[in-house]
Amino acid sequence: MPKRRSGGRRKGGGGGKEQADEDLGPSRTVTGKELSExxxxSARLTALVEMLDEKGVISAREYGRVVTMRLHEISxxxxxxxxxxEL
Structure with a gap:
């Protein structure tokens, strides 16, 4: 029996650019400033949360609240x- 893929539709025929986007790899240069990893x-996560919020998949407000709580717990x-x- 063939394996079924879960998830959304694929665009294009290959995985070239899509695969490169998934791999963070080295920092990118944007308008002359080198970005750290x-x-x-951070920019990728922000963009992802905004996209998911716009599509109604998640609530950016709820995500922000959960992240704040998690960071507090870790701290x-x-x-x-x-x-x-020390003791």
Missing amino acids: LEEL KATAIGELDE
């Missing part, structure tokens, strides 16, 4: 871990 990843856990090491 962190800046590029607290890290601080507690550092205090524990």
Whole structure:
């Protein structure tokens, strides 16, 4: 039995540009300024969240709230871990 692909439709015949877009690879140059991997990843995530919000897949407001809570949890856990090491 052939394997079925899950997910959306593919555009174009090959995976050339689409595959390159999926791989973060080296930083990109935008208007003369080299972007760090962190800046590029942040821009990609922001664009993805905006697209998903526009299509009604997720709520950007809810996503922002969940991310804020997760960052707070990680920050607290890290601080507690550092205090524990000091003791």
